[in-house]
Amino acid sequence: MLAARVNDHVTLDVYDSGKVGAFFDGYAIEIGTISTGAVKRARALREGLPIASLSPPRKATDQEIEALVRHLARSGLLEYCLVPPRGRELVAIEPQMQGYWPQAAKLRNSDTLVLSRFAYLRRRGSELVLESPRSPALFRIANPKLAAAIAALVTPQKVGTLLREKAFAGLALLGLLVECEILFKVGAKDEGLRASEGDEHLVVWDFHDLLFHTHSTEGRQANPLGGRYPYIDAIAPPAAVRPPWEGAPIDLAAHASAPDEPASSLAALLAERRSVRDFDEARPIRLAELARFLDQAARVKSKWSSQLDFGEGSIGPMLDYTSRPYPSAGSAYELELYLTVNHCEGLARGLYHYDADRHALVPIAVRTQELESQLSAASLGMDAMAPPQILLTIAARFNRVAWKYSAIAYSLILKDVGVLLQTLYLTATDLGLGGCAIGTGNIDLFARMTRQPFHVEGPVGQFALGRGRPAGVEGVPPG
Ligand SMILES: Cc1cc2nc3c(=O)[nH]c(=O)nc-3n(C[C@H](O)[C@H](O)[C@H](O)COP(=O)(O)O)c2cc1C
Incomplete structure (x- = not known):
């Protein structure tokens, strides 16, 4: 039986009157009101309400309960547990992505399954969890025998054989694990190695790079994130300056150059550069300024090709390269700029890709709601009064780097982001504009906006851009 229940951090209050509320993280929220006939079943969500009892709806209260359960699921307040008939809880399923709803793939006894190379078991506190950066949920394993049975899936196994293994307690868990891409189906003779899993974009990803990518930002994981000072009670604040x-x-x-020596323009720019988070809505950035900014900071300056040479007469294919104003590991230039334009004179609101080769902006159709979510997350990230005039999302074409570099691909990409961010900062300063790096961005939201899978081309950095508000002028709080 698969059941839904509120997760450990949530207290669900269902009053006799039908009023439903939840308390979590020190906050109380009102969920809504249900009819008194549905109160008992709503209370079952504390221990576990069988999902099969939700549909198809038989009574009017079934619909109410399903709406309540879906609402709690969307709000990230639910987890799910799988309990075999007459048995003890096998696994608890914790959603890692917004809107996760447990689904089980349909399996036949003749299907062959194998463990994904991205799946891993680890200790979390005193629990054992099974996770994967591809999976929208993690599985808390209640029984170590089940962990052993899952471990046996390092080589492909027939479903029929697996069902003889008592630890799986039937087909349901296997179906859930396949749907979460922790297990995947292979052909009868396929060993299920790297090339068999996913598309050609997934092949180039190393395990730790994809895990790092999904766990160091928002969208595909549910761990606490951001400036939360988790060790404030345990460790004294580390010093701002290293002890000498x-x-x-x-x-x-005593060795400084003569005081009258003029500072170079670079030194002046570095001295002047500041993070600007509040923008002058009365004087938005103009399209001509944006064009100059992109030309100076990010445009392709030249293109060239070179034959891959492994040495000792071994020659590979011809490879294409570009050169741009900032350095890039292996001259890969895997970073793309996407502009979420909020307020720019001469340019309509919307999402654009900067084509650095043609020095052109290409519009991408997006839903207004997605645009607003991205912009408001950016202002939240900067603790700013209003969204930036333009939000630049730096997205990486991962395979451009991973095709060449093993193990260090993702870290190289992040280093390239740092280099580009400073280039954007200095260029903005040089042009009398303002900007601010933003440390988090929702990789799933971007995937929905651009309709690209998150592992193909996704955000690795963000930069807010616009004309800074003149000093001393107070911002207007957003309405
Ligand atoms: C990688 C990176 C991420 C940053 N993320 C944020 C952010 O999310 N929100 C924000 O308001 N500022 C962010 N900043 C800006 C820093 O807070 C800022 O650089 C720092 O406070 C120093 O101030 P200054 O840039 O004005 O010299 C980020 C800077 C960097 C380099």
Whole structure:
């Protein structure tokens, strides 16, 4: 039996009157009101309400309960548990993505299954969890024998054989694991190795890179994220400046150049650069300024090709390269700029891709609601009064780097992002504009906006851009 229940962090209050509320993270929220006839079943959501009892609806209260359950699921307040008939709980399923709803793939005894190379078991506190960066949910394993049975799936196994294994307690768990891409189906003679799983974009991803990508930002994981000071009670704040070494210091100020020597324009730019989070809505950035900004910071300057040479006469294919204003690991230039334009004189609101080769902006149709979500997340990320005039999302074409580099691909991409961010900062400063890097972005929202799978081309950085509000002018709080 698969049942839904509120997760450990949530207290569900269902009053005799039918009023439903929830308490979590120190907040109380009102969920709504149900009819008194549905109260008992709503209360069952504390321990576990069988999902099969929700549909097809037989009574009017069934619809009410289903609406309540879906609402709680969308709000991230539910988890699910699988309990075999007359048995003890086998697994608990914790959603990692918004809107996850447990589904089981249909399986036949003749199907062959194997464990995904992205799946892993680990200890979390005193629990054992089965996870994968591809999976929209994680599985808390209640019985170590089940962990052993799952581990046996490192080589492909027939469903019929697996069903003889008592630990799986039937087909339901296997179906759920297949739907979550923790297990996948292979042909009878397929060993289920790297090339068999997913598309050619997935093949180039190393396990730890995809895990790092999904777990270091929002959208595909439910861990606490952001500036939450998790060790504030356990560890004293680390010093802002490293304590000095014991040796005798050589005072560099005594070796400074003559005070009347003019600062270089770079030194002046570095001195002037600041993160600007509030923008002048009365004087938005103009399209001509944006064009100059992109030309200076990110445009393709030249293109060239070179034959891949492994040495000792071994020659590979011809490879194409570009050169741009900022450095890039292996000259890969895997980073793309997407512009969420909120307020720019001469350019309509919307999402655009910057074609760095043609120095052109290409509009991408998106839902207004998605545009608004992205912009408001950006203002939240900066603790700003209003959304930026333009939000630049730096997206990586992962395979451009991973095709060449093993193990270090994702870390190289992040280094490239740092380099590009500073280039954007200095260019904005140089043009009298303002900007601010933003440390988090929702990779799933971007995937929905661009209709690209998250592992093909996805956000690795963001930068808010616009004309800064003149000093001393207060912002208008958003309405
Ligand atoms: C990688 C990176 C991520 C950042 N993320 C954020 C962010 O999410 N929100 C924000 O308001 N500022 C963000 N900043 C800006 C820093 O807070 C800022 O650079 C720092 O406070 C120093 O101030 P300054 O840039 O004005 O010199 C980020 C900066 C970097 C380099």
